[in-house]
Amino acid sequence: GAKTNQQGKEETITLKMADSFPVNHICSRDFAKFFIDRVEKLTNGKVRIEYYPAEQIGKLKDLLDLTSQGVIDIGYAPPSFLAGKLSLNTVMIIPEYYKASQGSEIYNRLAKGILMQEFQKYGVRPIFVYALPQYDVGTVRKPIKSPDDLKGLKLKTSGGLYDKIASRYGVTPVVVPSPEVYEATQRGVVEGNFFSFISVRDYRVNELEKYHTFGATFGGYPIAYVINEKTWQRLPADIQKALLQAADELNKHAGETLDMEQEKIAREFEQQGMVIYRIPPEELERWRAPLKGLEQEWIEEMEKKGLPGRQVYEEYHRLCQEIVK
Amino acid sequence: MKSFAYFLGKAIDYLEKICMTGSVLSVIFMMLLVTADVTGRKFFGQPIPGSVEINEEYLMVTMVYLAMSYVYIQGGHVRVTLIRRFLPQVFLKVIDPCLNALGLAFFSLITYFGWQKTATALKFKETSSCILAFPMAPAYFLLTLGAALLCVRIIESIVQPAKIKWEEN
Amino acid sequence: MLAGAILVFMLLLLFVGMPVGFAMGVAGTIGLYFKGGLSAIASILSNAPYRSAANFALSTVPMFIFMAEIISRANIVPDVFTAAQRWLGRTPGGLAIATVIASAGMGAMSGSSTAAAACMSSIAVPEMRRAGYSLEMAAGVVTVAGTLAIMIPPSIPLVIYGLVTETSIGKLLIAGILPGIMTAAIYSIGLLLWRKLKPEVIPAGQAYSYREKFASLRPLWAFLILASVVIVTLYAGIGTPTEAAAIGAFGAAAISLATRRLDLKGLYAAALQTAKITTMIFTIIIGAMVCGYFFTLTQATQKTILFISSLHIPPWFIMGLIAVLYLILGCIMDQIAILLLTLPLTFPLVTSLGYDPIWFGIIATKLAEIGLVTPPVGMNAYVVSATIKAPLEQVFKGTGVMLMFEFVTLCLLLAFPMIATWLPSFMK
Ligand code: NA
Ligand code: NA
Numbered sequence: 001g002a003k004t005n006q007q008g009k010e011e012t013i014t015l016k017m018a019d020s021f022p023v024n025h026i027c028s029r030d031f032a033k034f035f036i037d038r039v040e041k042l043t044n045g046k047v048r049i050e051y052y053p054a055e056q057i058g059k060l061k062d063l064l065d066l067t068s069q070g071v072i073d074i075g076y077a078p079p080s081f082l083a084g085k086l087s088l089n090t091v092m093i094i095p096e097y098y099k100a101s102q103g104s105e106i107y108n109r110l111a112k113g114i115l116m117q118e119f120q121k122y123g124v125r126p127i128f129v130y131a132l133p134q135y136d137v138g139t140v141r142k143p144i145k146s147p148d149d150l151k152g153l154k155l156k157t158s159g160g161l162y163d164k165i166a167s168r169y170g171v172t173p174v175v176v177p178s179p180e181v182y183e184a185t186q187r188g189v190v191e192g193n194f195f196s197f198i199s200v201r202d203y204r205v206n207e208l209e210k211y212h213t214f215g216a217t218f219g220g221y222p223i224a225y226v227i228n229e230k231t232w233q234r235l236p237a238d239i240q241k242a243l244l245q246a247a248d249e250l251n252k253h254a255g256e257t258l259d260m261e262q263e264k265i266a267r268e269f270e271q272q273g274m275v276i277y278r279i280p281p282e283e284l285e286r287w288r289a290p291l292k293g294l295e296q297e298w299i300e301e302m303e304k305k306g307l308p309g310r311q312v313y314e315e316y317h318r319l320c321q322e323i324v325k
Numbered sequence: 326m327k328s329f330a331y332f333l334g335k336a337i338d339y340l341e342k343i344c345m346t347g348s349v350l351s352v353i354f355m356m357l358l359v360t361a362d363v364t365g366r367k368f369f370g371q372p373i374p375g376s377v378e379i380n381e382e383y384l385m386v387t388m389v390y391l392a393m394s395y396v397y398i399q400g401g402h403v404r405v406t407l408i409r410r411f412l413p414q415v416f417l418k419v420i421d422p423c424l425n426a427l428g429l430a431f432f433s434l435i436t437y438f439g440w441q442k443t444a445t446a447l448k449f450k451e452t453s454s455c456i457l458a459f460p461m462a463p464a465y466f467l468l469t470l471g472a473a474l475l476c477v478r479i480i481e482s483i484v485q486p487a488k489i490k491w492e493e494n
Numbered sequence: 495m496l497a498g499a500i501l502v503f504m505l506l507l508l509f510v511g512m513p514v515g516f517a518m519g520v521a522g523t524i525g526l527y528f529k530g531g532l533s534a535i536a537s538i539l540s541n542a543p544y545r546s547a548a549n550f551a552l553s554t555v556p557m558f559i560f561m562a563e564i565i566s567r568a569n570i571v572p573d574v575f576t577a578a579q580r581w582l583g584r585t586p587g588g589l590a591i592a593t594v595i596a597s598a599g600m601g602a603m604s605g606s607s608t609a610a611a612a613c614m615s616s617i618a619v620p621e622m623r624r625a626g627y628s629l630e631m632a633a634g635v636v637t638v639a640g641t642l643a644i645m646i647p648p649s650i651p652l653v654i655y656g657l658v659t660e661t662s663i664g665k666l667l668i669a670g671i672l673p674g675i676m677t678a679a680i681y682s683i684g685l686l687l688w689r690k691l692k693p694e695v696i697p698a699g700q701a702y703s704y705r706e707k708f709a710s711l712r713p714l715w716a717f718l719i720l721a722s723v724v725i726v727t728l729y730a731g732i733g734t735p736t737e738a739a740a741i742g743a744f745g746a747a748a749i750s751l752a753t754r755r756l757d758l759k760g761l762y763a764a765a766l767q768t769a770k771i772t773t774m775i776f777t778i779i780i781g782a783m784v785c786g787y788f789f790t791l792t793q794a795t796q797k798t799i800l801f802i803s804s805l806h807i808p809p810w811f812i813m814g815l816i817a818v819l820y821l822i823l824g825c826i827m828d829q830i831a832i833l834l835l836t837l838p839l840t841f842p843l844v845t846s847l848g849y850d851p852i853w854f855g856i857i858a859t860k861l862a863e864i865g866l867v868t869p870p871v872g873m874n875a876y877v878v879s880a881t882i883k884a885p886l887e888q889v890f891k892g893t894g895v896m897l898m899f900e901f902v903t904l905c906l907l908l909a910f911p912m913i914a915t916w917l918p919s920f921m922k
Pocket of ligand 2: 865
């Protein structure tokens with residue numbers, strides 16, 4: 001929980017924050033640090049965040065539990081890996097936007113609105129959220145210039161809803177644990193990977209992939225950091241306000257930075273000899289055609305679990321219409 | 326009263342046997358599942374959905390936890406005996422139950438939290454994140470069961486230290 | 495302070511004879527209590543016990559053990575060793591050298607040292623014992639040679655290094671080949687020299703006629719088919735190293751059952767033994783995980799590295815201190831956890847001193863290898879001890895000799911970075 005030390009009249013609050021990103025990853029070196037610095041600044045140093053990146057305190061899939069149990073105050077809760085818990089949050093995977101800035105804004109409004117209830121079930125609330133750009137596809141041998149080119153390829157996917165998306169393009173989805181992605185790509189166990197441009201470099205598969213799409217929508221990747229509810233309730237109102245302000249600033253900063261970063265990385269790869277197919281806007285409809293009805297499938301799956309799938313999807317869809325122009 | 330203890334002992338032996346069989350079958354099933362998955366993927370373009378998750382979230386866990394008490398009672402857990410040999414018997418007679426009590430405390434905690442995890446998973450209908458979305462509660466329950474059985478065996482070994490036949494001696 | 499006290503407490507528990515996994519778990523839990531109270535215990539103990547077992551990449555451990563158990567029960571292995579013995583003939587210590595070479599071959603199939611050590615020990619130790627090797631020597635050879643698995647690609651630690659430090663994984667994997675071969679060569683030369691000093695632990699060789707030599711090759715087909723199944727699976731891109739292990743087990747079962755070398759009862763017995771060894775290994779992994787989280791929370795490692803980097807001493811001395819730190823950590827923590835915890839701090843430090851990132855990857859891996867076989871916490875030694883049912887201290891005694899060779903290799907790597915950087919220099 002939040003520890004307060006009485007030092008004369010000065011009171012400092014220390015919050016423990018943990019995630020799974022390696023320290024040099026943009027999500028930790030830039031975004032997590034940005035949040036930490038902004039919080040410290042906005043609270044005049046009253047709140048100090050002790051940061052544990054790179055699964056130092058717990059594995060990716062356990063960070064939500066660790067936060068709800070209060071060992072850490074703020075933890076990264078990745079909906080893609082926690083589809084069995086944060087089921088409704090996976091609405092963000094459904095491809096209806098492309099840019100990280102769009103996804104981030106959409107997710108910010110969803111998480112603090114209609115999705116709040118799902119977080120509260122686990123005794124946490126979202127503190128800051130953003131979204132990576134949508135997944136594109138990178139391949140080793142075969143250039144992908146139309147959705148039909150994907151047919152029959154064995155590609156690494158991230159499981160769950162991503163598998164469903166891949167299957168609709170006739171792809172054979174292969175789930176590969178992250179330490180094995182590089183060697184699986186090298187030896188041809190998979191012929192390519194579904195990744196956002198941000199993640200391609202994390203897995204170093206740009207050393208192997210010769211072709212990549214840019215602008216395809218094979219699934220979004222929402223990122224949520226949650227805070228323990230009791231910790232939150234214990235914080236004074238002005239501190240809460242400062243945290244929320246830092247969160248909103250970060251949401252905007254992360255979205256914009258990721259969009260620029262994606263462009264930068266793509267250009268870097270091109271210089272290294274990767275052939276990137278930039279999907280022209282008029283082709284986008286053709287690329288998304290195989291996904292027709294995916295949202296209905298998602299809604300039914302949620303309702304089967306007794307969750308308000310339709311309501312959440314409709315809100316998501318409305319926000320996409322409003323924000324993506 | 327004696328017969329109750331006798332039947333309880335029998336029941337635990339029987340349960341342990343079933344668990345051990347579960348662990349052994351996990352080994353065989355894992356081999357078959359991965360082979361089928363790879364063959365299907367490579368030669369028929371049709372992998373077995375969720376096979377990685379079944380392996381990871383179920384088979385690995387059942388293989389390890391369901392065999393824990395059996396391995397313990399058979400003295401299969403590795404320990405250092407070099408220094409023990411030079412320690413006086415009286416000291417060991419005193420210290421061994423303490424060590425066992427510490428071990429018991431550790432695995433009781435694992436059992437307790439395993440049970441809580443099971444209950445939470447049931448309450449929130451937690452499922453795997455994979456395409457099959459199978460429930461997670463049974464996996465946590467099997468972990469709890471394995472850890473609980475181990476606790477029973479540790480208690481037994483406090484009362485009857487001779488019951489464990491340490492493999493290395 | 496607390497980290498040190500808990501470390502001492504853990505050692506005490508180990509020395510009075512508490513099972514290793516239990517001792518680490520208990521010490522870690524008590525440490526967690528002093529560091530973060532009951533809530534720290536609650537969270538770590540409700541997650542780590544499940545998560546340390548539920549790991550697909552680690553399923554390579556039971557699968558390779560299963561394969562080894564099947565082929566040693568189906569009498570496929572003695573054929574191989576008979577052949578090796580006849581062909582190496584007069585060479586003293588021929589069988590030990592054959593085991594080293596087989597371990598290097600195993601290294602080309604497995605990315606996990608634990609899996610390789612477990613596999614090789616159930617295969618090679620009974621054979622070496624039969625040929626007259628001392629128990630310590632036989633155990634020492636398989637324990638230390640098993641570490642080759644992480645230097646020769648595929649390699650989980652090298653990939654982790656590449657991911658954490660943004661170094662080319664392709665280059666790292668290539669860089670591991672030469673040091674891996676060199677390590678195997680130094681073991682072999684060392685064993686020959688050791689025989690000269692202590693003839694009683696390694697039996698003399700025996701000459702065989704060519705007729706006998708070729709006759710020994712005939713029963714090898716079953717093994718050759720099996721080895722090719724695994725190699726082809728891996729190198730033709732059919733499966734990942736994890737999957738190749740399961741396919742190897744399947745191949746072994748299929749061949750053994752088809753040739754009636756094994757019946758279903760034997761297969762069940764092999765699976766039972768596999769389950770037992772796997773459970774014993776994972777009990778230690780679970781304990782190490784709990785203990786590792788405690789050490790992370792104390793931030794003792796980070797503080798030590800920051801202290802080292804603040805010293806104004808020559809770069810080679812800093813490098814030496816880092817090596818010592820890794821060796822100490824290797825005594826209390828899991829290899830992957832060590833890399834994840836330390837690299838963010840040591841990598842920038844080491845590269846800022848002008849050292850090559852690829853070379854440091856190989857050094858870090860070498861240090862991790864050494865950590866796997868040094869007491870009190872040496873995963874490979876535990877695995878071998880459990881697999882062959884030998885007292886842990888005898889295993890450690892045997893590894894002591896082999897460790898001398900290991901330090902020679904380490905010094906060569908430190909003195910001549912070329913050994914690691916030469917092959918990758920041909921890559922674009
Ligand atoms: Na290897
Ligand atoms: Na060690």
